[in-house]
Amino acid sequence: MDSEIQLISRLQNSNTKSLAFNQLVELYKERLYWHIRHIVKSHDDADDVLQNTFIKVFKNITNFKGESKLFSWMYRIATNEALTYLNKKNKMKSISSEDYKQFMIEKLTEDIYFDGDDIQLNLQKAILELPEKQQLVFNMKYFQEMKYKDMAQILDTSEGALKASYHHAVKKIEAFIKQHLNH
Amino acid sequence: MMKESKKNRYHGFKVPDAYFKAFEFKNDFKKQSHGFQIPENYFNQFKVSNQIKKDKYAKVFRLIKHSKITYVVGMAASLLIMFAIINSQPKTNSLENYDIALLESYLLEESIYSSDISSLVDDTVTLYELEFNNYNNINDKEVENFLLYESEVEELILN
Numbered sequence: 612m613d614s615e616i617q618l619i620s621r622l623q624n625s626n627t628k629s630l631a632f633n634q635l636v637e638l639y640k641e642r643l644y645w646h647i648r649h650i651v652k653s654h655d656d657a658d659d660v661l662q663n664t665f666i667k668v669f670k671n672i673t674n675f676k677g678e679s680k681l682f683s684w685m686y687r688i689a690t691n692e693a694l695t696y697l698n699k700k701n702k703m704k705s706i707s708s709e710d711y712k713q714f715m716i717e718k719l720t721e722d723i724y725f726d727g728d729d730i731q732l733n734l735q736k737a738i739l740e741l742p743e744k745q746q747l748v749f750n751m752k753y754f755q756e757m758k759y760k761d762m763a764q765i766l767d768t769s770e771g772a773l774k775a776s777y778h779h780a781v782k783k784i785e786a787f788i789k790q791h792l793n794h
Numbered sequence: 795m796m797k798e799s800k801k802n803r804y805h806g807f808k809v810p811d812a813y814f815k816a817f818e819f820k821n822d823f824k825k826q827s828h829g830f831q832i833p834e835n836y837f838n839q840f841k842v843s844n845q846i847k848k849d850k851y852a853k854v855f856r857l858i859k860h861s862k863i864t865y866v867v868g869m870a871a872s873l874l875i876m877f878a879i880i881n882s883q884p885k886t887n888s889l890e891n892y893d894i895a896l897l898e899s900y901l902l903e904e905s906i907y908s909s910d911i912s913s914l915v916d917d918t919v920t921l922y923e924l925e926f927n928n929y930n931n932i933n934d935k936e937v938e939n940f941l942l943y944e945s946e947v948e949e950l951i952l953n
Contacts, residue, residue, distance in 0.1 A: 636840075640840055641837055644837070648830055649828070654830070654831070654832055654836075658836075661840075666842065666843070669842070723831075726831055727830070731828060731829040735829070
């Protein structure tokens with residue numbers, strides 16, 4: 612925590628900001644990348660969003676008041692940037708949500724940076740069937756093994772609601788996979 | 795139970811060789827079980843774009859936001875269109891009404907009386923004579939005499 616306070620202090624000092632920011636990028640790029648990647652699916656999109664996230668962090672770090680952990684704050688920015696990116700792409704294509712899911716799965720299948728087998732592809736299809744927030748909760752809990760306490764700060768939702776959301780998400784995914792395995 | 799296990803950690807319990815190495819590997823395996831791959835050396839080569847450095851220089855700030863200009867222009871255009879529509883609407887007065895309205899206002903403004911109008915119709919009639927025809931002063935006897943001796947009303951009625 613002390614090291615985080617020191618890092619924030621250096622980030623908010625114009626003399627040391629640049630060097631501190633490089634350190635910040637090194638510390639968090641991988642975790643943020645994977646969080647973003649699970650939302651946008653494609654590596655190229657994740658790369659764009661990760662860039663946008665760090666740019667936003669750099670511009671707004673002076674306004675960071677320390678009310679939450681630095682990582683929670685960055686994670687929140689990354690989440691919003693990823694969702695905004697997807698919504699923008701969706702609007703540009705003017706496609707329905709069903710067509711959007713189909714498009715994402717096709718994109719994943721053709722993606723050279725996705726080498727998942729049928730089970731993993733079905734899992735991704737099942738995740739896409741969930742409401743947006745449940746997708747976030749499931750990805751953060753299942754793939755990133757995040758604590759509910761940290762998720763609550765990032766998503767601004769109570770731990771109880773998140774646990775319920777995750778439980779429902781798991782049930783729906785199980786049902787989806789069972790249904791598709793039987794076919 | 796929890797307290798005991800914590801206590802036992804410091805009492806010589808050992809773990810198999812490479813246990814934690816294997817444990818890390820399993821963690822990686824779970825993370826990679828989603829199927830997503832990344833280009834080689836992606837994280838080693840990752841750098842934030844130069845956009846941040848460019849932003850260090852002075853920006854040109856708009857005094858008035860684009861959205862506000864658009865709003866004002868839109869409002870002005872709406873008002874112009876409204877006025878154009880109102881002005882282009884045909885007036886309800888017909889030509890006949892127009893003439894009567896104009897005539898009435900002219901009469902009122904110029905304090906013109908019926909006597910003056912009559913003089914315009916027939917030049918031979920003098921103003922004095924017309925003033926005689928101020929009907930407020932005529933009594934019934936005069937009317938009767940006029941009808942009996944001056945007018946050709948009977949003839950007009952009979953015919």
